[in-house]
Amino acid sequence: MKSINDRSQNIGSFVSQADDTIIICRCEEITKGEIRQAIHDGMFTVNEIRRYLRAGMGLCQGQTCGKLVKNLIARELCVIPDQLDPATSRSPMRPVEMKVLGNEEVTHV
Amino acid sequence: MSKHTDVIIIGAGIIGNATAYYLARKGLSVTVLEASKDIGIGGSSRNGGGVRQSGRDTRELPLAMWGIKNLWPGLSEELGVDVEYTQKGNLRLGKTEAHQKILQGLTDKAVACGLDVRMINGDEIRAINPYLSDEVTCASWCPTDGHANPLTATLGYYKKARELGVRFITEAPCFELRKIKGVIRQVVTPDAIYEADKVLVAAGFDSRKILATVGIDVPMMPLKMECLVTEAEPPMFLQMLGTADADFYGHQSKHGSFVFGGSSGFEHLNKDNGSPISSSIGASCTCRGIIKYFPALADAKIVRAWAGWLDDCADHVPVISPVAEVPGLYIACAFSGHGFGIAPAVGYNVAEMIADGHSTIDLSALRYDRFQPKQ
C-alpha cells in the first residue's frame, strides 16, 4: 500500500487532459481539471480538496460528488480509493432554515 | 530521504504552515509533522475568519496591527491562492448598557495603542450595515479590520511552503521531544525519529502534552467552539461582525455564504467522545442569537455546522516564545481563539525568531514563563 502521508512524494507534474472541463461538483461547479490541479498543489485528501476548492461544500454538501472526488484523488495519487477517508459528516444532514434550526421544540416526558 | 532538517515544526495548522513558509523563504530546510490525516484540520479551518485588531488584548495587538499593515493585503498574490482578504471594517455590536461598557473599555485600550477604533450609535451602525435590527444600540467600529478565508489561507501557506521544498508528513503524531546533550534534537513519532537543530511546537492544545515530554508546561485548556455556515446568499454586507456578549461572530464570505461562530454557554462543560463533535444545542442557540441581530437571515438555510477546539490559555493570550530551558525549542500555541487573524504575522515573526534570534515585533509579553510565580 502506498502511503499518502509524505506530501513531498513525486506524483509527476500536472498534465492537462481532454475531459478536464467536465464538472465534478455540480453545486460549486468545480471541474475535474481544477481538482486534478489541486492534487498537484498538494491537496491529497478529500477534506483538503473540499477546503481548497469548495468541491462538496455547496448546497448538497458533497452528496453527489463525494465519491467522484475520492476516486479522482485515488487515481491521481495511484492509491486505492479505500485508503482515502470521505469528507467529515456534519449536521444538519439537509439544509435547514435558521428560523427552524433555532426553533427547538421542548417536550417534557 | 534524510530525516534531518534545520527545523521541525510540529503541527500543520496555519501557524505551522505560515512559519514553515517564512523559514523556507529564508533558505532553511523544514519538516512539518502533522498528527492527523489532513493539513489544517484543527482550529485553523474551524474559525470565523476574522482578521481584526479591535477587541484584542494589548499584548497581541501589535502583531495584529503589523500583520494587517504588512502581510494580509498582499497575501493572495504571494501565496497564489485567493485567501479572500476583505478589509471593510469590524462592528462589535451591543444592545445594553453593560455591552456599551465592555466595548468602551476595549476601545479605550486599543486607542491607547494607536488603533483607529471608535464607539458609534445605532443610527451610525445601520448606516454601515442596514440589515441590523433596531435592538442594536452601540458598537465599536474599526474600519481597518476585516476577514479572510481560513481554509484557503491555511492551505495556501501549505501549498507555497511545499513548493519551496518544505517536507510535510501527515499521520505523524509527536510522542516525545528529545534533547541530546542539553539541546533539542529529536522528535519521536510512531514511525520514525526526526532530527533538527530547532523545533517549533505549534500543535494547538496537543502542544501541552508534547511540551510536557521536556518538562515545559503552558497552562491552557481545550474549549469547544461551534460554527455554522449558510447556503450562498445575495451579497449583503462586507464587515466582520462580533458582539460584546460574544454570542456570535462572523461574516459573509466571497462565495455568498455566511460563516458564523457562536456558543450555547455550555461549552466549558463539554462532554465528548474524543472528536470535536457538535453539540445537539449549539447550532440552534447560535441561530437564535443571529436572528435577533439579523432578522433578514431567518430564512437563510444552514448547510453545515462544525465544532473545533480552542487552545484556551490561562490569560486568553497566546504563548509565542523560545524556551530557555531547552535551547532550540520554540512554542507558538495557546492562541485562545485569536490565532487566525494574526497567523501570518506570527509565522513571519517566529520564523525570524528561529532563524535570526530576534523578531520584528517584540514578543516578550507573550513568553511561556509569564505564568511562573512572581518573585
Place this chain on the structure above:
Amino acid sequence: MNRINEHPILGEPEKGQLVSFYMDGKPMEGYAGEPIAVALKAAGVMTHRYTQKNHEPRGIFCAIGRCTDCVMIVDGVPNIRTCITPLVSGMQIQTQDGVTALEVSDETL
C-alpha cells in the same frame, strides 16, 4: 403529455385537486400536493435554475431532495428543493439564476 394516465400495474395515479400556480409569472396548472418539480415536468418545464458561475441550466436530477440541483425560488425564497416541496395553489415559482430570481422580460409572459 408527460402524465401517465393509466399504468399497467399501478392503474390510475392518485391526484390531488387541480390548482393554478405561476411560473416566472406565467399561470400554469398542477395537482395540489404533488412535488412542484412534477407539476413543472407535466407542463414541459425542464430548466429550474441557471448556475452561479457558468450560467448553465439545471433541472431534476435525483428527485428525492438530495442533490439540490432542482432548486428554485418559491414564494420569494431561493434554494427550495422543488422535487420534495408540495405544490400549493397560487404558488409563485421563479427560475433561479445563481442565488436570485432570473430576470424575465415582459414579452415572454
Place this chain on the structure above:
Amino acid sequence: MKRYDLIVVGAGPAGLSAAIEAARCGMKVAVFDENAKPGGQLFKQIHKFFGSKEHQAKIRGYKIGETLLAEADESGVEVFLNATVAGIYLDKEVLVQIGEAMTHFKADTIIIATGAAENMVTFDGWTLPGVIGAGAAQTMMNLYGIKPGQRVLMLGSGNVGLVVSFQLMQAGCEVVALVDAAPRIGGYGVHAAKIARSGVPFYLSHTITKADGTDCVTGVTIAEVDEAFTPIPGTEKHFDVDTICLAVGLSPMSQLLKMAGCNMVDDPRRGGQVPLVSENGQTSIPGLFAAGDVSGIEEASSAMIGGRMSGLAAAAYLGFLSEQDKDKRLADLEIALDSLHQGMFAPGSKGQAFAKTDEGIAVSQSLLKKGYLDDTDLERFFHRSDQTDKKSGIHPVIECTQNIPCNPCQDACTRGCIKIGKTITALPRIDAANSCTGCGLCIASCSGQAIFLVDEDYAPGYASITLPYEFLPLPQKGQLGTALSRSGQPLSTAEIIDVRSAKAFDHTTLVTIKVPVAQAMTARFFKPATHAAGQ
C-alpha cells in the same frame, strides 16, 4: 425530551422490518423518515420480488410496502414522516426537523436504516436537464405518475438499470438503448431478456461520451470502450433522446453513522463507506445498529431480513427478548438470509464471471452480452431430456438459465410439473410425467417473466405461445400483430387467441398468440400491429 426504547432512522424495508420486530417484543418504537411517504424504495418497485415464500417472492414491492406499513401500525410503531434527522449526538440523542421546529429525542437503542444513494458517472453534458438518476425516473413514474421523458437511453445494466428500463416502457416511454461500460450485463439475465425481446438493443463495453443539447438533453453519443474503459475513436453512435438515465450503482448513505462516531470502513464489496458491524448489525457503539443498504448494498429482500435481525438484537440488548429466544429467531432468519446469498449473484460473487451453472451447463454468453438467449443456448438449456420429452400438448418452457434465488414457479404449479428443490438457486426442471393444464399460474408467478406455455399442436402448422404481458393497452382477442424473437426481431404475423387477466396473476396478463409452428421456440413477444409495445 421525548424518549423511546428504540429510534429507527429510515422507514424503508430495513427500518420498518426492524421497528416491527422490536415493537412486537414490547418496545416503544419511533421511526423517522425524511420523505412524505414511507416505504423507502419499496413503493417505487412495481416488479414482483424474487426469493421464496418467506422472502415474499412474487409479490410486487409496493404491495410489500403496504403490508409492512400495516404491520408497523398494528404493532404500535410510531412512524414520523417529513421528519428529517439533522444529527445524532452523544448519549443517543437524535435531533429531528419536524415541520418548522427541531425536536430532541433520546432512545436507549438506535437503528440506522437510511439506505443508499445513487452513484454518478460524469461525461460531457452530464449536468444538462434531462440527465437523471434511475432512482429519479422511478420516483417520477411510480410515485407521481409522470414520465421522465419520451425517449430514454439507460446507462447501467445492473438490476436497477434493467428493472427501471422495463418500468420506463411500462410507463409508456421508449427506451432506445441500454448501455454499460462492462463487457457483461450485470443484473439478472431474465430482467435483460424482458427488455431485449421488446426490441431494446444492448451496448455492452460502451459508454456515454456526450449528452447533446444547450437547454436540455436532445441527444446522446455513445462509444465503444477498450479494456481500460477508454472510448475508441470511430466507434461513436448517436441517439436522439430527451432523457439519459444513470444506473451505475449505489453507495451506502452512512453519514449519520459516521457522525454518531461509529467505526467505519471503506468496503468496495459493500458499496463504500460502511460501519463496522457485528452479525446483527451492531456498530462499534453499543446499542446503535445499522440495517439494510446503509451497512452494505444488497436488495430489499435481504434488507427486510437484516432489519428484522437488528430489531431483535435491539430488543435483546434492552432485555425485551431473552438471549435464547433471540438466538433461536436469529438462527431462522440467518437461514432465510443465507438462501438469498447463494448462486451467481451472491454478494460474495460480485463481479465474478461464471462459466457454468451449478448444474454444470455452460452459461449463455449471448445473454450476458446481448440480453437474450441464442439458438445454441436453447440446445443446452431446453432440449434437454426433461424438457423435450414433452413435445405434444401444452407445456411450460422456462427460460431461466442462471442460478438466482427464486422458486415461486415450483409452488405455483399445482400439478407438480416444475421442480426446483430445496436449494432455491437451482434451475427449475420440468417434470414431464405430470401433465400441464395450461393454467398459467407459473407464468404469472415468475418474477423474471421467463416462463412461457408452448403448445406445438395448437392447430395444423401452428403453435400457440402464452406469454406474460404487462403493458397497456392490452391486446384484444383476434387482434393481429407481429411475433418478436428473443432479440426483438419481427418473425411473422401473430394472432391473439386468448387474453387472460386474473387477480391471482396480479397485473400480469397472460396473452396467447398463434404463430407458425416453426416459431414455437423462437417467438417470445407480441407487438400490436398499430403501435409499439407499451405505447
